[in-house]
Amino acid sequence: MALTGIDIFKFLPKTNCGECGIPTCLAFAMKLAARQIELAACPYVSDEAKEKLEEASAPPIRVVSIGAGEDVLKVGGETVLFRHEKTFINPPGIAVQITDTMSEEEVGSRLKSYSSLEYERVGLILKPDLIAIKSTNGDASKMEALVKKAKSAGAKKLILMSSDAGVLSAALNHCAEDKPLLYAADKGNIDSLGNLAKEKNCSLAVRGDSLDEVATLTGKLTEMGLKDLVIDSGARDLKQLLEDQVAARRSALNNFRPLGFPSITFPCEMTSNPMKETLIAGTLVAKYAGIIVLSDLQGHSLFPLLVERMNIYTDPQRPMATTEGIYEINNPTKDSPLIITSNFSLTYFIVSGEVESSRVPCWMLIKDTEGLSVLTGWAAGKFVADAIAPFVKKCGIEEKINHKTLVIPGAAASISGELEEELPGWNIQIGPREAAYLAPLLKNWKAA
Ligand code: SF4
Numbered sequence: 001m002a003l004t005g006i007d008i009f010k011f012l013p014k015t016n017c018g019e020c021g022i023p024t025c026l027a028f029a030m031k032l033a034a035r036q037i038e039l040a041a042c043p044y045v046s047d048e049a050k051e052k053l054e055e056a057s058a059p060p061i062r063v064v065s066i067g068a069g070e071d072v073l074k075v076g077g078e079t080v081l082f083r084h085e086k087t088f089i090n091p092p093g094i095a096v097q098i099t100d101t102m103s104e105e106e107v108g109s110r111l112k113s114y115s116s117l118e119y120e121r122v123g124l125i126l127k128p129d130l131i132a133i134k135s136t137n138g139d140a141s142k143m144e145a146l147v148k149k150a151k152s153a154g155a156k157k158l159i160l161m162s163s164d165a166g167v168l169s170a171a172l173n174h175c176a177e178d179k180p181l182l183y184a185a186d187k188g189n190i191d192s193l194g195n196l197a198k199e200k201n202c203s204l205a206v207r208g209d210s211l212d213e214v215a216t217l218t219g220k221l222t223e224m225g226l227k228d229l230v231i232d233s234g235a236r237d238l239k240q241l242l243e244d245q246v247a248a249r250r251s252a253l254n255n256f257r258p259l260g261f262p263s264i265t266f267p268c269e270m271t272s273n274p275m276k277e278t279l280i281a282g283t284l285v286a287k288y289a290g291i292i293v294l295s296d297l298q299g300h301s302l303f304p305l306l307v308e309r310m311n312i313y314t315d316p317q318r319p320m321a322t323t324e325g326i327y328e329i330n331n332p333t334k335d336s337p338l339i340i341t342s343n344f345s346l347t348y349f350i351v352s353g354e355v356e357s358s359r360v361p362c363w364m365l366i367k368d369t370e371g372l373s374v375l376t377g378w379a380a381g382k383f384v385a386d387a388i389a390p391f392v393k394k395c396g397i398e399e400k401i402n403h404k405t406l407v408i409p410g411a412a413a414s415i416s417g418e419l420e421e422e423l424p425g426w427n428i429q430i431g432p433r434e435a436a437y438l439a440p441l442l443k444n445w446k447a448a
Contacts, residue, residue: 003053005030011049012042019043035059035079060252061260063090064203064228064290066130067157068179073129075230075290076262081249087315090262092289094281094305095130095159096297097268098150100142107146111153113297119306122320122345126306132183132293133171134161140170147174159183159205159264159293165192176200181291183207183264184232190217194224203228205264210234211244211251215258222258229261230290236270238280245288262290269293274301285309319371320345326397327352332361334402337445339431339438340365340392341409342383344373351435358439363401367391374409385415389422403447407431 009029020041022028031037032053039045039053063077077089096114098107111131118127131150135143143162150158151174158180160171168182184207185193197204206221206229208214214231221229233244245263252260267280278301281292285308294302314320322343329352341351343366355362367388369377377383392406404426408416410433419428427448431441 003033005033008032008053011045011053013044015044017044059089060255061249061262062227062229064181064230064262066093066159066179066181066203068177071156073157078249078262078288079253081253083312084316087317088313090290091309091313092285093129093157093291094302094309095132095291095293096128097132097134097161097293097295098146099134099136100139100146101136107149110296111150111155113302114155115153117297117299117302119303121307121310122349123322124310126303126310128297128302128306130157130159130181130291130293131155132159132161135164135167135171138162138164138167140167143167143171144174147171151175151178159291163189163193165189165196168193169196172196172200172202176202179203181205181230181264183230185217185221187213187217190220194221194226198224198226203230205230205232206261207232208234211247211259214248215256218258218261230264231259231261232264232266236266238270238283241265241270242283242287245284249288263288264291264293265289266293268295274298277301278305281305282308286312321368321371322348322366324366324368324391326395326400327364327366329355329364330359330361332363334400335447336361336363336401337407337442337447338363338365338397338401338403338405339407339442340367340388342367342369342372342374342377344369344371344377347373351438354435354438355442358442360439360442360445362442363397365392365395365397365406374411378412378415383412383415385418385422388415388419392423392426405429405447407441407445409433 009026012025012029014025016024020028059077059079061076061078063074066073073093074090075093080086096110098110114128114131133146133150156178158175160168160180161183162168179202181203182197183205185204186207204226206214206217208217211233214233218229235241235244248259265284267277270280271277284292322345324343341347369382372380372382374383406426407429410431413430416428416430
């Protein structure tokens, strides 16, 4: 059971020193119970109290790391059922599976896709995360060969799949330092895989025939001292899997610890139709998968999944924002046009993309509107004349250009008069409402 604020308060020093950023220990305890602050924020909690408070401060779904050093994928750590309640924390890892029954070409093409498929969107790099290496016939030497191939293709975040501890142990001879996820302990091999995971300090997936069985197995592994577990309810039918995903998340949020672990899912085992597999994966991105294992990576199906994942795991309370400042596009000179827009990332990337493809050298001012778009920023008083003028004066653009003509977005046309008053000597030009019409304006642009 989770501790209440009063329970937690009993373990705190009660000095009300405020070093945690909260004025009193009682208020800190309440925040900790509500999972709004980390226990580490109080430097005076004793080790004994820390151990007891771990349950209260830990997220209901454990964070599990796969990989080592800086190249680590974190899954789990979720605290809500619905994204709009707060935010989802760690996006699901997307894996591609290679097996010892595949031809050299099939393995090679999957590894090539894994290394080469990468997309940039709103300043973020989107790409697949993991290689799942599966032994189907218990041949350790084949498993070892696959691990070596994956590593030579640059893969460091691995899932090793076999029910045989001997096969996994052989594979670990080549990648134990990368801290792969071992898949999967079940009721038949729980002791051998549990001991191997403990010995090698690796995370371990648990597979049952139902959530009840998974809960029993995770309970046993926890007693063995294993903490970093990933769960698989065994369902390979979408309806059942979806029910299990939701039931596991609900149970975990109600502090049922045996299911408080991220899940691993296998769309690759649920259909042989690539389109259907992508749709299943898309469902699992939205409904709580920690890891999604695909049979192959194709740009036309991977890209939408990565964008869906990015959208769902973007904090709805914090708009994506670009840093305020002066941006140079297409090597501008002192006589190049100057435009301004808001720092909502989508606005920035759309506008800068249009300017870039126009090939017209251009200066671009990005005004901090706390991530709001032009129109919303205007309505909120953040993209208005008396906010823009001080920024233009202080940002240093006047030293970089020979003119004083500023193109503002058409959506903010109403501020042009006021802006001219706030910026004496400047000429304000009204640009198009849509970024798509910027190119003709820039090509024919003349300073006033
Ligand atoms: Fe209390 Fe610790 Fe916060 Fe100080 S830092 S007020 S002791 S909880």
